Every structure is written in structure tokens, then in C-alpha cells.
Amino acid sequence: MPDDKKRDVILDTTGDAVQLAKTLIRSAQSASIATIEPGTGWPIATRVGVSTDVDGAPIILISRLAVHTGALLADPRCSLLVGYPGKGDPLAHPRVSIQCEAREVERDSDEHMRLDARYLAQQPKAQLYSGLGDFRYFRLEPKSASLNAGFGRAYALKREDIID
Amino acid sequence: MPDDKKRDVILDTTGDAVQLAKTLIRSAQSASIATIEPGTGWPIATRVGVSTDVDGAPIILISRLAVHTGALLADPRCSLLVGYPGKGDPLAHPRVSIQCEAREVERDSDEHMRLDARYLAQQPKAQLYSGLGDFRYFRLEPKSASLNAGFGRAYALKREDIID
Numbered sequence: 290m291p292d293d294k295k296r297d298v299i300l301d302t303t304g305d306a307v308q309l310a311k312t313l314i315r316s317a318q319s320a321s322i323a324t325i326e327p328g329t330g331w332p333i334a335t336r337v338g339v340s341t342d343v344d345g346a347p348i349i350l351i352s353r354l355a356v357h358t359g360a361l362l363a364d365p366r367c368s369l370l371v372g373y374p375g376k377g378d379p380l381a382h383p384r385v386s387i388q389c390e391a392r393e394v395e396r397d398s399d400e401h402m403r404l405d406a407r408y409l410a411q412q413p414k415a416q417l418y419s420g421l422g423d424f425r426y427f428r429l430e431p432k433s434a435s436l437n438a439g440f441g442r443a444y445a446l447k448r449e450d451i452i453d
Numbered sequence: 454m455p456d457d458k459k460r461d462v463i464l465d466t467t468g469d470a471v472q473l474a475k476t477l478i479r480s481a482q483s484a485s486i487a488t489i490e491p492g493t494g495w496p497i498a499t500r501v502g503v504s505t506d507v508d509g510a511p512i513i514l515i516s517r518l519a520v521h522t523g524a525l526l527a528d529p530r531c532s533l534l535v536g537y538p539g540k541g542d543p544l545a546h547p548r549v550s551i552q553c554e555a556r557e558v559e560r561d562s563d564e565h566m567r568l569d570a571r572y573l574a575q576q577p578k579a580q581l582y583s584g585l586g587d588f589r590y591f592r593l594e595p596k597s598a599s600l601n602a603g604f605g606r607a608y609a610l611k612r613e614d615i616i617d
Contacts, residue, residue, distance in 0.1 A: 298518045318538070318543050319538045319543030319544070321485030321487075321498050321534050322498060323485075323487030323488070323496035323497055323498035323532070324487070324496055325489075325494070325496050330489070330494070330530075331530050331532070331552060332487035332488055332489050332496050332497075332530060332531055332532050333487055333496075333532045333550060333552075334485050334486060334487035334498060334531075334532040334533060334534035334550055335534060335548075335550050335599075335601075336534060336536075336538065336543065336544065336548050336601075338542075338543055338544055354462045356599070366494075366495050366496060367496055367498075368487070368495070368496050368497045368498040369498060370485050370498035370499060370500060372500075373537075373538075374482070374483045374500065374537075377578060378502075378576070378578040378579065378581075379482050379483030379500065379502055380483070380500065380501075380502055381578075384499075384500050386497060386498055386499050388495060388497075412542070414541060414542035414545075415542065417542075417604075418604070435499075435520070437499075437500070440581075440582070
């Protein structure tokens with residue numbers, strides 16, 4: 290009964306767990322994103338630069354020349370992994386996987402200007418390419434998230450837990 | 454013509470590019486893995502501990518209680534992202550996405566003993582859980598890889614480039 294076993298290892302959500310997940314999301318400057326390759330359905334893991342919108346939803350700045358962008362335009366479903374491994378056992382360090390639907394932000398819209406200002410305030414070096422014609426912001430709308438706070442400490446979070 | 458544009462940004466594979474990819478793969482202690490959620494087809498991004506087999510193929514040590522394990526048992530297609538972001542712009546740091554098919558290594562087989570010795574030599578702290586009943590090694594059989602050696606420096610690698 291693997292389903293029963295799996296449920297057993299998910300801890301009850303606490304305020305500390307929610308706070309840890311929010312901190313990981315809001316402090317991340319990069320993340321790994323899982324997308325689906327158009328045509329083949331093969332998963333793709335790539336790195337993206339990340340910031341957050343006012344409510345805590347992840348914002349990514351990606352190039353139309355990159356594989357993840359074509360993948361997201363064909364199928365907006367994705368998963369964003371934030372949290373960096375540090376010294377020692379990499380699995381002892383906390384991380385969050387966020388299941389999201391991606392939405393491209395229209396260039397030169399009010400939303401674009403707001404997100405551009407927020408993104409560049411957190412990542413000033415992205416000014417080198419944020420204005421290039423092939424770059425776009427995507428807002429990642431969280432559906433749910435899975436926090437792993439360290440070995441054996443797993444939490445299943447709802448959208449409401451991580452979005453203000 | 455997005456396909457033509459995409460081809461234009463892939464550089465010709467060089468010896469330096471191959472060496473960089475191999476170094477990133479062989480020195481990684483953790484990685485992000487993209488898998489496919491059974492039933493929904495949603496991509497999942499999670500962290501895994503990683504080492505390499507003698508020929509350079511990635512080896513991961515994962516728990517049957519983790520979502521990626523159930524996903525890989527249902528559909529072995531995955532993508533492994535290795536390479537750590539450092540200081541400054543996270544996209545300036547090299548990384549490799551490896552498209553792989555995962556194969557579970559039979560417990561207590563000769564292959565298991567070889568991989569266990571290699572893994573624990575690189576990651577001694579994994580001794581805390583490598584022997585637990587729910588942990589298994591999976592060998593990830595590379596099909597192809599994509600090296601991003603830094604902003605705008607993309608290479609398409611073949612299996613033969615990264616496997617000895």
C-alpha cells in the first residue's frame with residue numbers, strides 16, 4: 290500500500306513550515322524549473338532566474354531562445370524548485386517544489402513594468418538582458434507546493450499557505 | 454521562424470565544452486531532477502543526491518517514499534540538472550541538463566554493491582540512510598545533454614560526449 294505509506298510521511302503543516310517555505314521562495318535568486326518538451330512529453334530540468342510578485346508568486350525572466358520558454362508556451366504546467374544545497378549532506382537542506390501554471394506577461398504592460406522593477410531591484414545584473422527583445426517575464430501561478438525541510442521532514446502546502 | 458533562431462544559438466561542440474560538462478557531472482553531489490507525475494502528467498522538480506558510475510552515468514539514491522521515485526517507476530524518462538549557481542548573476546554559472554532514462558538497481562546485486570561503494574566514497578553522510586529499506590539506487594542512462602556554459606553559450610551534447 291504505497292499510497293498509505295506516502296501519506297504517513299507527510300507532517301501536519303505548521304506556522305514554522307509555512308514561514309520557511311515563504312522565506313525560501315522570496316529569497317531565491319535562481320531556481321530549477323521542470324517543464325514538458327513539446328512533442329515528446331519528455332521532462333526538462335533547467336535553471337531560471339527568479340524573483341517574486343507582491344503576493345509571493347514566483348516571477349521568472351526567460352529567453353524565447355531557451356527550451357523552457359517554448360515548453361511553457363506549449364504547456365504552462367511546470368514545477369519550480371527553490372532552496373540551495375549547502376555544505377554537508379545536500380538532502381539535509383530545505384527546499385520547496387511548487388507546482389505552477391505559467392502565464393507570459395505582456396511586454397510594456399503595467400504588469401510588465403511592475404515586475405521588471407521588482408525583478409531588477411533583486412537582481413541588478415539582469416539589467417544586462419532584461420530589455421533584450423527575446424526576453425519575457427512569466428508569472429508562475431502556484432497550485433500547491435511540497436516543502437522538504439530536511440531529511441524526512443516533508444509538508445504538503447496549499448496555494449493559500451504561500452500566497453499572501 | 455523560431456526553429457531557425459534556436460539552431461543559431463547552439464554553438465559547435467568543442468573539447469573544452471565536453472570537458473566542462475563532464476566535470477560538472479562528475480563533481481556534483483546533488484542535482485535537480487524533472488520527472489512526470491503519474492496520472493496527471495504534470496512535471497515535478499525535486500532535489501536528489503547524485504554520484505556517477507565508472508563511465509560517468511549519473512547514479513541517484515532515492516527513497517520509495519519520495520514523489521520522484523514513484524514517478525520514475527511509472528515513467529523512467531527524466532532530466533537531471535547539475536551545476537551550482539554561485540555569486541552574481543545565477544545564469545552566468547555553467548550547468549548541464551541531461552535527458553536520461555532511469556533504471557532501478559536491484560538491491561544486493563553486484564551492481565548495487567559497486568554503486569553503493571562509489572556513492573558513499575563521494576558522499577559519506579549518505580551512510581545514514583543508504584541502508585534503509587526504502588532506499589534504492591537508480592542508474593540514469595543519458596540520451597543527450599544540453600550544456601549552458603554561461604550566458605548565451607549553449608551546446609547540444611550527445612551521449613557519446615559525456616559517457617566514457
